[in-house]
Amino acid sequence: MSAFDYTGVPVPIPEDxxxxxxxxxxxxxxxxxxxxxxxxxxxxxxxxxxxxxxxCRERKSALSPETPPGEHDRAGDLLPDAAVDAIxxxxxxxxxxxxxxxxxxxxxxxxxxxxxELIGILVALVSVDGFxxxxxxxxxxxxxxxxxxxxxxxPAGARMEQAWVPMIAKPSGDEADLWKGITGNVIRALSLxxxxxxxxxxxxxxxxxAVEKVADPSAGRTLSRAQMELIAGRVSALNxxxx
Amino acid sequence: xxxxxAAAGSGIPHAEALVTFAEAxxxxxxxxxxxxxxxxxxxxxxxxxxxxxxxxxxxxxMDRIADATxxxxxxxxxxxxxxxxxxxxxxSFASSVNSPASGALKxxxxxxxxxxxxxxxxxxxxxxxxxxxx
Numbered sequence: 001m002s003a004f005d006y007t008g009v010p011v012p013i014p015e016d017x018x019x020x021x022x023x024x025x026x027x028x029x030x031x032x033x034x035x036x037x038x039x040x041x042x043x044x045x046x047x048x049x050x051x052x053x054x055x056c057r058e059r060k061s062a063l064s065p066e067t068p069p070g071e072h073d074r075a076g077d078l079l080p081d082a083a084v085d086a087i088x089x090x091x092x093x094x095x096x097x098x099x100x101x102x103x104x105x106x107x108x109x110x111x112x113x114x115x116x117e118l119i120g121i122l123v124a125l126v127s128v129d130g131f132x133x134x135x136x137x138x139x140x141x142x143x144x145x146x147x148x149x150x151x152x153x154x155p156a157g158a159r160m161e162q163a164w165v166p167m168i169a170k171p172s173g174d175e176a177d178l179w180k181g182i183t184g185n186v187i188r189a190l191s192l193x194x195x196x197x198x199x200x201x202x203x204x205x206x207x208x209x210a211v212e213k214v215a216d217p218s219a220g221r222t223l224s225r226a227q228m229e230l231i232a233g234r235v236s237a238l239n240x241x242x243x
Numbered sequence: 244x245x246x247x248x249a250a251a252g253s254g255i256p257h258a259e260a261l262v263t264f265a266e267a268x269x270x271x272x273x274x275x276x277x278x279x280x281x282x283x284x285x286x287x288x289x290x291x292x293x294x295x296x297x298x299x300x301x302x303x304x305m306d307r308i309a310d311a312t313x314x315x316x317x318x319x320x321x322x323x324x325x326x327x328x329x330x331x332x333x334x335s336f337a338s339s340v341n342s343p344a345s346g347a348l349k350x351x352x353x354x355x356x357x358x359x360x361x362x363x364x365x366x367x368x369x370x371x372x373x374x375x376x377x
Contacts, residue, residue, distance in 0.1 A: 012290060012293065090310070090311045095337055097313075102311075102313065119307070119311045128300070130304075131297055134296030134300065165312050190312070204304075206297070207297040207298065208297065221294040222290040223291045223294040230255050230262060233244035234266060234269075235299050235303060236305075237244050238269040238270060239269065239303070240338065241305075242339040242341065243341075
């Protein structure tokens with residue numbers, strides 16, 4: 001049976017959503033720019049484990065996201081501690097991340113590009129799993145990793161601006177497909193790992209509207225755009241997302 | 244949407260069911276999600292329920308990208324929403340420190356510029372649509 005077989009699900013899942021989820025699964029299992037396939041699947045496993053992490057639960061209700069001290073309930077030993085902490089924090093308490101916390105992950109040896117690729121995997125998985133959870137569909141078992149070495153590709157145009165991570169300002173050359181003209185910072189945010197932006201665009205197109213059509217208020221789905229924005233606004237408020 | 248009670252007065256069809264579903268997906272247990280899902284299914288039908296799950300999933304993703312990378316608000320949005328953010332309490336979110344604070348001038352200008360900004364947004368959307376079509 002192929003991944004994301006939605007036959008038998010009591011609501012109609014559009015084929016473009018199933019296809020996008022399958023493509024993400026294939027990319028998840030393969031080597032990326034900075035992590036191997038095994039490490040990428042381990043990142044995904046850690047995202048799922050974070051939901052049941054006792055330390056994350058305690059910290060989420062604590063006054064400071066740094067307390068109490070302790071160790072996360074880990075899914076495995078393949079990833080460095082800084083990566084595990086980043087995965088758990090971003091998954092369970094994204095609204096209280098800070099620049100000083102990010103700098104600690106860097107001081108602990110997690111490179112900026114490793115971090116960005118990790119975030120790209122994490123956010124894609126959170127959305128795919130969230131879609132399943134919302135519809136009462138069992139989570140897809142994680143894929144078997146494919147052997148291969150990361151490309152270690154770093155786009156020459158990525159520069160530090162106001163964000164914590166370097167970003168591309170104006171894509172060109174191999175990155176020319178990422179966006180045309182001016183785009184939002186949230187699209188540029190993962191551009192240190194261009195494939196993460198491509199992944200984001202593909203999932204956004206099937207889950208919401210194509211990135212190029214976000215500014216068009218008439219772009220909607222079966223739900224009207226106003227209904228979609230109501231959901232978007234409530235989710236973002238609950239996540240305490242300023243952006 | 245920081246105040247869920249505003250859903251009822253929004254004039255948006257099925258706002259209450261949509262907001263309840265969004266809340267369940269973000270922080271609810273399985274029973275809350277199942278209950279909210281059934282209410283929404285009865286209200287809007289299966290295709291729109293799938294849309295709702297997809298949109299909620301999308302913003303679970305986008306919020307984390309923004310918060311995990313420390314990006315500031317885009318300049319036009321910063322300018323056009325300065326007063327609203329303060330009014331809605333969004334300025335008190337921890338991730339607000341990633342964007343420059345809005346002064347009194349910006350907050351005063353925002354409501355004056357907003358109608359113009361919306362018009363510009365429509366023009367930009369039309370231009371993008373033309374670009375995509377050609």
